[in-house]
Amino acid sequence: xxxxxxxxxxxxxxxxxxxxxxxxxxxxxxxxxxxxxxxxxxxxxxxxxxxxxxxxxxxxxxxxxxxxxxxxxxxxxxxxxxxxxxxxxxxxxxxxxxxxxxxxxxxxxxxxxxxxxxxxxxxxxxxxxxxxxxxxxxxxxxxxxxxxxxxxxxxxxxxxxxxxxxxxxxxxxxxxxxxxxxxxxxxxxxxxxxxxxxxxxxxxxxxxxxxxxxxxxxxxxxxxxxxxxxxxxxxxxxxxxxxxxxxxxxxxxxxxxxxxxxxxxxxxxxxxxxxxxxxxxxxxxxxxxxxxxxxxxxxxxxxxxxxxxxxxxxxxxxxxxxxxxxxxxxxxxxxxxxxxxxxxxxxxxxxxxxxxxxxxxxxxxxxxxxxxxxxxxxxxxxxxxxxxxxxxxxxxxxxxxxxxxxxxxxxxxxxxxxxxxxxxxxxxxxxxxxxxxxxxxxxxxxxxxxxxxxxxxxxxxxxxxxxxxxxxxxxxxxxxxxxxxxxxxxxxxxxxxxxxx
Amino acid sequence: xxxxxxxxxxxxxxxxxxxxxxxxxxxxxxxxxxxxxxxxxxxxxxxxxxxxxxxxxxxxxxxxxxxxxxxxxxxxxxxxxxxxxxxxxxxxxxxxxxxxxxxxxxxxxxxxxxxxxxxxxxxxxxxxxxxxxxxxxxxxxxxxxxxxxxxxxxxxxxxxxxxxxxxxxxxxxxxxxxxxxxxxxxxxxxxxxxxxxxxxxxxxxxxxxxxxxxxxxxxxxxxxxxxxxxxxxxxxxxxxxxxxxxxxxxxxxxxxxxxxxxxxxxxxxxxxxxxxxxxxxxxxxxxxxxxxxxxxxxxxxxxxxxxxxxxxxxxxxxxxxxxxxxxxxxxxxxxxxxxxxxxxxxxxxxxx
Numbered sequence: 001x002x003x004x005x006x007x008x009x010x011x012x013x014x015x016x017x018x019x020x021x022x023x024x025x026x027x028x029x030x031x032x033x034x035x036x037x038x039x040x041x042x043x044x045x046x047x048x049x050x051x052x053x054x055x056x057x058x059x060x061x062x063x064x065x066x067x068x069x070x071x072x073x074x075x076x077x078x079x080x081x082x083x084x085x086x087x088x089x090x091x092x093x094x095x096x097x098x099x100x101x102x103x104x105x106x107x108x109x110x111x112x113x114x115x116x117x118x119x120x121x122x123x124x125x126x127x128x129x130x131x132x133x134x135x136x137x138x139x140x141x142x143x144x145x146x147x148x149x150x151x152x153x154x155x156x157x158x159x160x161x162x163x164x165x166x167x168x169x170x171x172x173x174x175x176x177x178x179x180x181x182x183x184x185x186x187x188x189x190x191x192x193x194x195x196x197x198x199x200x201x202x203x204x205x206x207x208x209x210x211x212x213x214x215x216x217x218x219x220x221x222x223x224x225x226x227x228x229x230x231x232x233x234x235x236x237x238x239x240x241x242x243x244x245x246x247x248x249x250x251x252x253x254x255x256x257x258x259x260x261x262x263x264x265x266x267x268x269x270x271x272x273x274x275x276x277x278x279x280x281x282x283x284x285x286x287x288x289x290x291x292x293x294x295x296x297x298x299x300x301x302x303x304x305x306x307x308x309x310x311x312x313x314x315x316x317x318x319x320x321x322x323x324x325x326x327x328x329x330x331x332x333x334x335x336x337x338x339x340x341x342x343x344x345x346x347x348x349x350x351x352x353x354x355x356x357x358x359x360x361x362x363x364x365x366x367x368x369x370x371x372x373x374x375x376x377x378x379x380x381x382x383x384x385x386x387x388x389x390x391x392x393x394x395x396x397x398x399x400x401x402x403x404x405x406x407x408x409x410x411x412x413x414x415x416x417x418x419x420x421x422x423x424x425x426x427x428x429x430x431x432x433x434x435x436x437x438x439x440x441x442x443x444x445x446x447x448x449x450x451x452x453x454x455x456x457x458x459x460x461x462x463x464x465x466x467x468x469x470x471x472x473x474x475x476x477x478x479x480x481x482x483x484x485x486x487x488x489x490x491x492x493x494x495x496x497x498x499x500x501x
Numbered sequence: 502x503x504x505x506x507x508x509x510x511x512x513x514x515x516x517x518x519x520x521x522x523x524x525x526x527x528x529x530x531x532x533x534x535x536x537x538x539x540x541x542x543x544x545x546x547x548x549x550x551x552x553x554x555x556x557x558x559x560x561x562x563x564x565x566x567x568x569x570x571x572x573x574x575x576x577x578x579x580x581x582x583x584x585x586x587x588x589x590x591x592x593x594x595x596x597x598x599x600x601x602x603x604x605x606x607x608x609x610x611x612x613x614x615x616x617x618x619x620x621x622x623x624x625x626x627x628x629x630x631x632x633x634x635x636x637x638x639x640x641x642x643x644x645x646x647x648x649x650x651x652x653x654x655x656x657x658x659x660x661x662x663x664x665x666x667x668x669x670x671x672x673x674x675x676x677x678x679x680x681x682x683x684x685x686x687x688x689x690x691x692x693x694x695x696x697x698x699x700x701x702x703x704x705x706x707x708x709x710x711x712x713x714x715x716x717x718x719x720x721x722x723x724x725x726x727x728x729x730x731x732x733x734x735x736x737x738x739x740x741x742x743x744x745x746x747x748x749x750x751x752x753x754x755x756x757x758x759x760x761x762x763x764x765x766x767x768x769x770x771x772x773x774x775x776x777x778x779x780x781x782x783x784x785x786x787x788x789x790x791x792x793x794x795x796x797x798x799x800x801x802x803x804x805x806x807x808x809x810x811x812x813x814x815x816x817x818x819x820x821x822x823x824x825x826x827x828x829x830x831x832x833x834x835x836x837x838x839x840x841x842x843x844x845x846x847x848x849x850x851x852x853x
Contacts, residue, residue, distance in 0.1 A: 011839075014514070016512060016514070017512070096507075096508075174512065246839060246840070250839075256839060256840050256848055257840050257848075258840050258841075258847045258848040258849065258850050259838065259839070259840035259841045259847035259848065260840075260847040261840070261847065261848075261850050265850045266850065331511060333509075333511055337509065337510060337511040337512045338509055338510040338511075338512070339509050339510070340509055340511065341509070342507050342509075342511065358511075360511060360512075364511075364512065365511050365512065366513070368513070368517065369572060371517075371518050371572075371576070371617070372616065372617045372618040372619070373618050374518060374578075374617060374618040374782050374783055375618060375782050375783050375785075375787065376521070376782040377782065377786075377787040377788070380787045380788060380836065381733075381789075383836075384839070385838055385839045386836040386837050386838045386839055387836070387838060388787060388788075388835060388836070390787065391787070391831075407835075408838045408845075411838050411839065411840070411841070414508075414509075416509045416510035419509075419510050419513070420510045420512070420513055420514050421514050421516075422513075422514075423514075423516050423517050423518045423520070423521055424517075424518055424618075425513060425517070427507075427508065429508050429509060429510070430507070430508045433508050
């Protein structure tokens with residue numbers, strides 16, 4: 001009731017129990033024992049999978065290229081540690097389905113021997129194109145969870161006139177504190193990364209948005225940004241999903257990205273704060289993206305903390321390191337509890353997208369009965385997009401997918417705010433994901449039947465053309481024959497006339 | 502560990518349906534106790550009868566629908582409907598009025614539509630209007646204030662509620678009823694309201710429905726629900742504001758014929774309706790703007806029917822009419838989607 005007049009820049013959202021205190025005050029653990037084997041999927045990004053350039057038995061050095069990027073939207077992957085290639089196989093992916101994907105397995109030798117690193121003498125004097133190239137070659141992708149290749153985004157930024165680089169340090173998911181810790185401990189490196197990004201895009205200024213539940217990180221960033229007038233740090237209210245980049249942008253600037261557009265359309269590029277750090281490492285240290293910080297937390301974790309983890313480390317290895325009681329674990333989640341994926345098994349590798357591993361107990365995830373919708377419209381209030389989740393769900397329940405699309409299904413960001421507040425515990429997001437899947441399937445089917453129809457049409461036309469050609473040919477032959485016959489007759493007639501004469 | 506694929510969110514808020522229902526009932530209790538206090542044991546017996554029959558009818562319907570009854574009976578929704586019906590009845594009404602009211606509300610108002618969350622009309626208001634039209638005498642017999650300790654004892658009260666023994670009851674009309682009859686006798690408002698005490702009306706020391714007399718207690722209950730986030734301000738504020746503004750304008754133009762806002766706000770069921778009936782989730786619009794339109798519509802209809810209609814009290818009719826319009830409001834008034842105009846088209850691309 002106090003919010004009589006809502007801030008139009010801050011629509012919807014929820015405030016969940018944060019659970020951040022368990023990990024936000026502890027330093028990032030860098031002493032995770034090196035695993036014997038590392039499993040590196042070739043697809044850890046949006047776009048085409050990378051193509052392996054190593055074969056079984058090869059010796060690799062830390063940071064060496066394992067698979068190169070394919071096409072414009074793709075990213076390479078590198079060896080997180082030195083050792084030899086044991087296998088290239090299909091291995092369960094960190095995904096709710098745990099379906100196998102192409103994975104390179106490295107047997108580590110424990111030497112951690114780096115390849116020769118290309119460290120520029122003054123990174124900030126590099127040409128913008130060169131910065132983008134180095135970022136792309138290092139396999140840097142968006143570390144907030146979207147894993148879009150960062151170099152592509154920087155390139156888009158350079159082509160469109162960018163006036164603002166927005167650094168998203170919202171970290172609005174409960175439990176997760178990896179960005180928070182990163183800012184507390186490595187603020188100057190992050191700022192160096194931001195300056196490189198600005199130079200890479202020829203953008204004049206940057207704004208960093210940090211939720212106000214991270215005062216220490218805010219102070220650290222403020223301190224680190226002091227020398228640079230073109231980088232501002234702003235505190236934003238703690239309200240999930242503040243870390244939705246479009247929400248952050250709307251809150252900080254009042255601008256909205258058109259529904260069918262990108263941030264670059266309105267002159268903005270948004271990067272995650274951890275991505276800025278990865279850019280720093282890629283350009284200033286010459287190190288590709290082979291490790292990341294992730295939060296290990298949840299009711300079943302004995303030693304909740306942030307851990308610096310090599311990409312490809314199995315989650316079970318990390319859970320053991322953090323003293324997780326597997327008997328108490330009811331659900332393992334990759335990411336945060338709002339949008340993260342429940343994993344059916346812990347023996348899946350950490351990928352670039354993975355910002356947290358949660359081991360939740362049955363108490364954390366109590367599953368009450370689903371009751372009928374009482375149209376309380378809590379979901380409408382909570383939706384940051386401005387959708388009507390209850391109406392969409394009722395359409396989907398009645399299998400009226402088109403009606404759900406008309407209500408804005410495709411604008412849904414699956415943030416889970418609606419399911420979270422629902423007093424009837426209706427799994428609204430589940431409905432929306434199901435419908436999106438069905439629509440995709442339907443689209444595929446339509447595409448297929450269209451293709452088939454096109455092929456049939458083509459064939460019919462071809463047959464018709466052949467038939468017509470054959471007829472024309474037959475006619476020509478007949479005409480020619482007739483002409484010959486006529487000519488012969490005429491010749492005969494002439495001869496007889498001559499004879500008579 | 503379950504391997505069933507399940508989508509996020511993996512944590513949930515704590516407020517469930519049964520808690521919401523419990524809180525609304527709790528917010529109604531002061532007004533209920535006040536009703537029992539000033540109208541005595543018969544009011545308590547009538548309330549108990551109505552609540553019990555609401556639960557019984559709910560159980561029967563759930564059984565007939567083949568649904569497990571326990572989770573629905575314990576969610577408190579039937580109890581809340583029963584309570585709202587009871588609060589709208591004349592306090593000394595016979596027991597069968599309560600039973601029939603509960604039956605109409607639960608069976609015709611709720612379960613025939615498919616139960617919780619499916620009904621088009623507010624069940625309690627449907628019962629109220631149906632009873633008013635079917636049993637006008639019983640529904641407009643208003644007993645004088647007879648506080649618990651001064652009024653009839655428990656045994657007499659049993660014979661009042663269950664025996665129809667209301668011979669020695671002193672009855673009269675409600676303020677709104679007085680005004681209607683007064684006008685038909687060509688009296689002016691000054692004559693009609695010479696005994697009206699604004700403060701007593703606000704506190705609730707006057708004839709009226711069982712739980713509707715005390716504006717202050719209902720208001721406090723409603724404000725508490727707002728503070729707890731169970732209801733939002735849009736409907737009550739727009740409803741009460743519409744009635745206030747309209748009555749102010751007309752009263753200013755002709756004070757001898759149109760009631761002042763104060764009388765309007767503290768008469769009949771207006772307060773209860775504004776905070777507890779119009780805010781019913783199931784039968785009100787989903788969006789804040791829609792809710793304000795809905796509230797204003799309820800206020801407008803209430804004022805029109807009160808001022809120019811046949812019935813002295815009109816909130817029930819106003820609510821039912823606006824309930825019928827709710828799907829239409831929800832169809833036309835939708836929130837603006839991020840990155841789109843209100844009509845659904847994407848925003849134009851422009852460099853700010």
